[in-house]
Amino acid sequence: MGTVKLLKQIDNAFFREVGEIAQFTARFFQTVTKPKQEWEEFVNQCFWVGYKTLTLVGITAFIMGLVLTIQSRPTLVEFGAESLLPSMVSVSLVREISPVITALICAGKIGSGMGAELGSMRVTEQIDAMEVSGTNPFKYLVVTRVLASTVMVPILSSVGIAIGLCGGYLGVNIRGHISWNLFWHQAFEALSFGDLIPSLIKTFFFGFAIGIIGCYKGYNSKKGTEGVGQSATTAVIVASLVVFVLDLIAVQVTDLLGLT
Amino acid sequence: MEPVIQIKDLNKSFGDNHVLRNFNMAINAGENLAILGKSGSGKSVLIKCIISLMEVDSGEMIVLGKDIQLLNSDELDSLRAEVGFLFQSNALYDSMTIRENLEFPLRRHWSKEERKKGADAAVKEALEDVGLSHTIDMMPAELSGGMRKRIALARALILKPKVIMYDEPTTGLDPITSREISNLMLSVQKKYKSAALIISHDLNCIKMTSNRVIMLIEGTRYAEDTYENLRKSEDPKIKEFFD
The missing domain is CATH 3.40.50.300 (P-loop containing nucleotide triphosphate hydrolases)
Structure with missing residues (x-):
């Protein structure tokens, strides 16, 4: 009986949270369409999201490209398909690895940052102070951050693909030899718009989800400093989970549209 | 009345x-x-x-x-x-300097030209009122509790409210x-x-x-x-x- 009650409570909390996030998202769309955008703060957030995450995304993408190449080589050698390495690395990076890894890094860095920053502003009454001064804190804090992550995650993912391919080039050249031009020629030859466009579109959704969840958790933070920590942690967990769910949906949609 | x-x-x-x-x-x-x-x-x-x-x-x-x-x-x-409001916790924006804290309420209520012409003078006047002109480029974390309270009051005063x-x-x-x-x-x-x-x-x-x-x-x-x-x-x- 106790277990049933507990499951019911978990269910209620889950659906309440989903409903609240939906409401928060609806408020975002209502606010973003109203005039007088906070462009200065938007650019500031783009810098924070993009520039400050670039090193982390770059290093990770380079290592992923390198490791993927090194680990795939023996299998391809076994089938005499070593020459397909550049094509395989580019398709893997473009379709899946770079968008998902970039989104997960951003969920960790940006999601937790937004959760903690807005959470601390909430518990120290800074958001109330903005409201009292006549500034719409939702527009100033939430809309700018969500837009910045929606715009910057696709850019970061694209940069990640380029850097990952550089890692792949190094990986190919550790055991074999391929010229710089031939590597890039083979990498691009294997790609089609069916690979690039769905990958780019899904990163917009990843960025939007990371921004919305990070801001939702921070903006609705409660219970003092403990709540701020909780907001940051749950923002990362929920955003990462949502990234995987969105990726699964994107794969299904791409498949249905015959783009795979 | x-x-x-x-x-x-x-x-x-x-x-x-x-x-x-x-x-x-x-x-x-x-x-x-x-x-x-x-x-x-x-x-x-x-x-x-x-x-x-x-x-x-x-x-x-x-x-x-x-x-x-x-x-x-x-x-x-x-x-x-x-209406000016002084919060119990001061609620200063901790990622902004004192100048930016005081300029923040002007963003919504003053036009860009008004801010260009008068924001600096308004900030200085509000800081003079609370006796903390020298803190203008400092961060809130660098100030003592009493100073933060004064800065919060200066921010509440910057629009010259009728009620505080x-x-x-x-x-x-x-x-x-x-x-x-x-x-x-x-x-x-x-x-x-x-x-x-x-x-x-x-x-x-x-x-x-x-x-x-x-x-x-x-x-x-x-x-x-x-x-x-x-x-x-x-x-x-x-x-x-x-x-």
């Missing part, structure tokens, strides 16, 4: 906890009204309802001649420019700094001829700054008089505060 703030039959509850019950009050222009009550008696809730940071269950709140519950968000924002609301202005400060803040509140009132609503349980602050005191007990207006008269009261609930 029409009161600058008038509250009629205000009710606010959180679940079964009735924080404010049929609360009534009025503040006249240029007057300092203090609300005295125990922690948890609903003082901060009252002040947050007046500035529309919280919704009320029922009642009427007229601020500077406008029923705040009937205002749309733009009208409410315009009204808020005429103080939420526990001296809480957490030492007696000397508390006295300094109380004196500052008086000098600000003299300069700007503003009315003030002071929420506090610091008797020294209330004694120094208020013209009239309302005792908030169990969510109701239990008594209303000058500080000196309330001090002489024989009512045990009032005496409890002064003993």
Whole structure:
């Protein structure tokens, strides 16, 4: 009986949270369409999201490209398909690895940052102070951050693909030899718009989800400093989970549209 | 003369906890009204309802001649420019310098040209009012508690409000700094001829700054008089505060 009650409570909390996030998202769309955008703060957030995450995304993408190449080589050698390495690395990076890894890094860095920053502003009454001064804190804090992550995650993912391919080039050249031009020629030859466009579109959704969840958790933070920590942690967990769910949906949609 | 703030039959509850019950009050222009009550008696809730940071269950709140519950968000924002608010926690934006903190309220209420021409002078004047001109390029974290309180007051003053609301202005400060803040509140009132609503349980602050005191007990207006008269009261609930 106790277990049933507990499951019911978990269910209620889950659906309440989903409903609240939906409401928060609806408020975002209502606010973003109203005039007088906070462009200065938007650019500031783009810098924070993009520039400050670039090193982390770059290093990770380079290592992923390198490791993927090194680990795939023996299998391809076994089938005499070593020459397909550049094509395989580019398709893997473009379709899946770079968008998902970039989104997960951003969920960790940006999601937790937004959760903690807005959470601390909430518990120290800074958001109330903005409201009292006549500034719409939702527009100033939430809309700018969500837009910045929606715009910057696709850019970061694209940069990640380029850097990952550089890692792949190094990986190919550790055991074999391929010229710089031939590597890039083979990498691009294997790609089609069916690979690039769905990958780019899904990163917009990843960025939007990371921004919305990070801001939702921070903006609705409660219970003092403990709540701020909780907001940051749950923002990362929920955003990462949502990234995987969105990726699964994107794969299904791409498949249905015959783009795979 | 029409009161600058008038509250009629205000009710606010959180679940079964009735924080404010049929609360009534009025503040006249240029007057300092203090609300005295125990922690948890609903003082901060009252002040947050007046500035529309919280919704009320029922009642009427007229601020500077406008029923705040009937205002749309733009009208409410315009009204808020005429009401300064000093938070208990100061609520300074910790990622901004003192200059940016003070300029922030101007973003919404002044045009770009107005800000270009007058923001610097307005910031300097507000900082001079609180005696902290030298902190203009510092971060809030570099300041002491008393200095942060003064900066928060400067930010509340920058739009030259007609009413200033103080939420526990001296809480957490030492007696000397508390006295300094109380004196500052008086000098600000003299300069700007503003009315003030002071929420506090610091008797020294209330004694120094208020013209009239309302005792908030169990969510109701239990008594209303000058500080000196309330001090002489024989009512045990009032005496409890002064003993």
